[in-house]
Amino acid sequence: MMDDTLIRYKDVDIHQQELCVLNGVNLELHKGEFVYLIGKVGSGKTSLLKTFYGELDIASGEACVLHYDMLHIKRKHIPELRRKLGIVFQDFQLLTDRTVYDNLEFVLRATGWKNKGEVKDRIDEVLQLVGMGNKGYKYPNELSGGEQQRIVIARAVLNSPEIILADEPTGNLDVETGFAITQLLHYLSAAGSLVIMTTHNMQLLWEYPGRVYRCADHQITDVTDMYTTPGTAEEK
Secondary structure, eight states, X not given: OOTTEEEEEEEEEEEETTEEEEEEEEEEEETTOEEEEEOOTTSSHHHHHHHHTTSSOOOEEEEEETTEXXXXXXXXXXXXXXXXXXXXXXXXXXXXXXXXXXHHHHHXXXXXXXXXXXXXXXXXXXXXXXXXXXXTTSOGGGSOHHHHHHHHHHHHTTTOOSEEEEESTTTTSOHHHHXXXXXXXXXXXXTTOEEEXXXXXXXXXXXXXOEEEEEETTEEEEOGGGGTSTTOSOOO
16 A cells, blocks of 8 residues: 555665765655664664654655655745654753643644634543643643653644654653553554654563664664564663
8 A cells, every 4th residue: 555655765865964874764654653763872863853854854865754755845844744743852842831731722723723622622632642631730840751751742642643753752761651651652653643763772662562773884774573583682
């Protein structure tokens, strides 16, 4: 089936400033897949994610994200693309001077939702989805790290994105909370979104299997097989 391919990269080179970060990237990622990007700091994982939402330009090759040609995308179309993506990044923090509910309402209003009843229903729905149904009145600083991350995920899925990009979503969390957040993202992929997450936590790959790509030496390689048979992958 052709139409469930959401990201297709063919012979893509990615540069940051003048330096080559990744070259010859070939990827085909589909609806409902759960994809891990692994590799050392500086290996290009985050740079690759940034090309998916137009934060970093592609140097050459063919790149298609949700039918947008990322090599020739016009600046004015990038906001439109981003509205179709759910982004869970360290830089996309919650607004600290607003309640959880107001944080979510802000996003919906900014993306064209006008009807107050519909806004409320959608916010209630995503808060339930991430297990935070009773936390709408709280301010971000009254929540634990794991709870804040759940709200960031709730915000990312407000507009039912086809693709969710998560950069180290469990990075600052304890093991158990990290598992719970990964489980939530897994659930979202099972519901039909393509979820792509970077991680340094190899344990997650065994607990919540998915496709695994490793970035190393300017290349990206599918290493899924190494994480499906116990005992084959070296621990980091």
